[in-house]
Amino acid sequence: NFVAMMEVTEEKKEAFQELQTKYVMARRSLLQCTAAVQMTERDARRSALTLGELSTLPDTAVTYKAIGKMFIARPLEELRVEISSTTKQCEADMEIFKAKGADLEKEVEAHETAIKKLLGDGSVTAGSQE
Numbered sequence: 001n002f003v004a005m006m007e008v009t010e011e012k013k014e015a016f017q018e019l020q021t022k023y024v025m026a027r028r029s030l031l032q033c034t035a036a037v038q039m040t041e042r043d044a045r046r047s048a049l050t051l052g053e054l055s056t057l058p059d060t061a062v063t064y065k066a067i068g069k070m071f072i073a074r075p076l077e078e079l080r081v082e083i084s085s086t087t088k089q090c091e092a093d094m095e096i097f098k099a100k101g102a103d104l105e106k107e108v109e110a111h112e113t114a115i116k117k118l119l120g121d122g123s124v125t126a127g128s129q130e
Contacts, residue, residue, distance in 0.1 A: 022113035030104040044090035
């Protein structure tokens with residue numbers, strides 16, 4: 001009887017460690033995804049602000065694009081098109097990252113639930129296991 005209880009405890013311990021590892025990996029991926037969303041939002045805002053500033057310039061204005069440490073003269077319309085496409089790409093990327101983030105949140109919650117179920121009481125949270 002004691003040996004059987006030890007085996008169950010050992011199996012529980014291994015299952016817990018496996019779930020904990022999956023939880024930490026999913027949580028880390030979720031944090032990376034959240035950071036990617038924030039970075040993409042920042043890029044989209046920067047592009048929108050730049051496009052707004054370019055729209056105030058006359059069509060004959062001389063404009064430059066920064067390439068590394070140098071600036072290259074570019075037609076205003078070319079810069080507008082480029083920045084507009086950057087904004088659209090950022091918006092598309094944000095949708096992808098947000099969808100991935102929602103899936104990762106569900107995965108994290110599923111791992112938390114599995115850990116709580118394994119431990120047998122809902123008072124222990126998996127978040128403290130990182």
